[in-house]
Amino acid sequence: MTNRLRVLRAERAWSQADLAQRLQVSRQTVNAIETGKYDPSLPLAFAIARLFEQPIEAIFSPNGVSHE
C-alpha cells in the first residue's frame, strides 16, 4: 500500500512527532507508515483520514495504483 502521509504532513508543517501526538501513536509508527514498512489498521487509517479531513482512498491506495 502507498500513501500520501508525508505530503499531507509537510503541507501542515508538522513533524513526525507532532503527527504522532495527534494520532496518539509513537513517532516510529508514523515513520513506518510513511516509508511503507507498515500498513495501519482500519481504525488508525480512519483516524488519519479524519485528521486530514480527507477520505481514506485519497490518502491510501493499493500498490500499483497511483494517487491523482
Place this chain on the structure above:
Amino acid sequence: MECPPNRYTRRLLLWALLCAVLAVAVGIARREGWIPSSLRWVAALLPVVPMAGYFVGLGGWLRSLDELQRLIQLEALLVQFGLTGVVVMGYGLLAKFEVVPNTGIAESWAWLWMVLFFSWAIGQLIVRRKYR
C-alpha cells in the same frame, strides 16, 4: 508515545526485583534449614507470586502500546521463542551426546530465564531495525 511508558517500566522492575529477592531469601532459608517441612511448598513457590504480578503488569504495558509497537513485541516474542528453543534444545542435545560438558546448566531454570531474556533482547534489536 514512545515505549515503554515509565510507570509500567517501574512496576515491572519492582516485580522482577521482588521475585529475585524472594528467590535468594528462600534459597538462603532452605540452605540454613529455617523452613519447617510443613511450609516447604509455600516457601518454594513464594518467588513465583511476584512473577504472576510481573506478567499481569506486562499485559498492561502491552495494552498501553500502539498497534505497531504491539506488532514489534509479538514478532520479538516469536524470535525469543524460536531462539530459546534452538539454544536450550541444542545445548541439551550436545550435552547428551557428550560434545559439550554436561554441567547441568541446561536443566537449571536460571539458565532458561537468562536465555529467554537475551533472546528477547536480540528479537527487539532485529524487529525494531525492520520497522525503523
